Amino acid sequence: MNTYAIVKDGVVVNVIEYAEQPSTPPLGFENGHVAIQSNAVSVGWVYANGTFTNLNPSEIIDIPAPKSLTDIILANPTELTKLKQALGIL
Numbered sequence: 796m797n798t799y800a801i802v803k804d805g806v807v808v809n810v811i812e813y814a815e816q817p818s819t820p821p822l823g824f825e826n827g828h829v830a831i832q833s834n835a836v837s838v839g840w841v842y843a844n845g846t847f848t849n850l851n852p853s854e855i856i857d858i859p860a861p862k863s864l865t866d867i868i869l870a871n872p873t874e875l876t877k878l879k880q881a882l883g884i885l
Contacts (some may be wrong), residue, residue, distance in 0.1 A: 799830040800840070800847065805862045807847070 801821060811821070821826040824845040825868070836847045868874050 797832050797836050798836075800836045800842065801828055803828045803840045805842055807836050807838050807842060809832045809838060810836060822881055 796812040796814055798810060798812050798817075799821075800817070801811060801824060803824075804827065808828070809824075811830075813821075814841060814871060816832070817830040819830065820826055821830045825850055831842060831847045839849075839851065841848045841850055862870075
């Protein structure tokens with residue numbers, strides 16, 4: 796099976812797997828739809844000059860790793876005291 800982008804007016808409107816190259820237009824689609832083999836596209840991408848382009852790339856957000864419970868407790872002796880009291884070891 797190969798993945799095909801269904802393109803109309805230069806925009807990917809669907810992504811479907813076919814065993815063989817589909818007809819133009821692909822079965823179930825109206826005139827103006829074309830199936831173009833591609834494994835890395837999504838609906839909404841643009842197809843022009845033989846290239847697919849994502850006009851809305853994902854934004855990478857750098858999020859710091861959360862502190863471990865041990866780090867939180869050791870950073871604040873008051874929290875360690877509260878924990879010992881809660882566990883009944885004080």
